[in-house]
Each structure stands twice: as C-alpha cells, then as structure tokens.
Amino acid sequence: xxxxxxxxxRVLLTGHTGFKGAWLTLWLQRCGARxxxxxxxxxxxxxxxxxxxxxxxxxxxIGDVRDLAVVxxxxxxxxxxxxxxxxxxxxxxxxxxxxIATYATNVLGTAHVLDAVRRLSPARAVVVVTSDKCYENxx
Numbered sequence: 248x249x250x251x252x253x254x255x256x257r258v259l260l261t262g263h264t265g266f267k268g269a270w271l272t273l274w275l276q277r278c279g280a281r282x283x284x285x286x287x288x289x290x291x292x293x294x295x296x297x298x299x300x301x302x303x304x305x306x307x308x309i310g311d312v313r314d315l316a317v318v319x320x321x322x323x324x325x326x327x328x329x330x331x332x333x334x335x336x337x338x339x340x341x342x343x344x345x346x347i348a349t350y351a352t353n354v355l356g357t358a359h360v361l362d363a364v365r366r367l368s369p370a371r372a373v374v375v376v377t378s379d380k381c382y383e384n385x386x
C-alpha cells in the first residue's frame with residue numbers, strides 16, 4: 248500500500264503505547280491517517296510513546312482490551328475503516344508468572360476487538376499482529 252492509501256482513513260490501532268505500535272502510529276500519522284489508539288499506559292520510563300509524543304495528533308485512549316465495555320466504546324466512537332490489533336501481553340516470563348492474565352489479554356482481548364468491530368463499526372479490514380510464531384522452536 249502506498250502512503251496515499253492511508254490519507255484520511257479512520258484507523259483503530261490497539262497497542263499504540265508499545266514499541267511497535269508507537270512506530271506504526273507515527274508512520275500512519277505521517278501518511279495522513281486519522282488514528283485512534285487503544286492501549287494500556289506505558290509501563291517503563293522512559294518509553295517511546297512519551298519520548299516521541301505519540302499522543303499528539305491522535306485520539307489516544309488508555310484502556311484494556313480485556314474490558315469489553317471499553318473496547319465497545321472506543322470502536323463505536325472511532326468508527327474505524329481499518330483495525331490494526333497489536334495489543335498483547337508478549338513478555339514470555341510474565342506469561343509464565345501469570346498465564347491467566349496473558350491468556351485473557353491475548354485471546355479474550357482479541358475476541359473483544361473482533362466482536363466489537365463486527366458489531367459496531369464499518370471496518371472493511373482487520374489485521375491481527377502477533378509474534379507468536381516468529382521464533383524457531385529448538386525443543
């Protein structure tokens with residue numbers, strides 16, 4: 248897709264406070280997209296989200312994809328044409344320590360986003376991004 252494709256498109260980007268989401272938000276802004284972000288607040292300081300002023304020029308919603316009411320509200324208000332779902336709990340050690348929360352974020356959170364988009368938005372495309380299968384399993 249060319250940058251012109253994104254001009255004035257309404258895009259919902261989950262995980263916009265994370266490393267990849269922050270960079271993607273900047274790129275979409277540069278292409279002229281109208282971005283709404285939904286994510287947890289950044290955990291670490293410093294972080295790219297704050298250092299690069301990602302919230303400037305986008306509608307930034309701090310919320311949890313595990314909270315269906317939050318997801319429904321954001322999807323309904325944003326009326327996205329395209330949804331890029333990056334929100335996830337991707338830290339392996341945290342996943343071992345708290346598998347239920349990890350499952351809730353990665354599975355139930357994704358289901359919340361997909362169901363809310365199906366019911367409440369005019370979106371024509373949803374892209375779900377994961378790094379789950381990008382590592383070689385040497386076991």
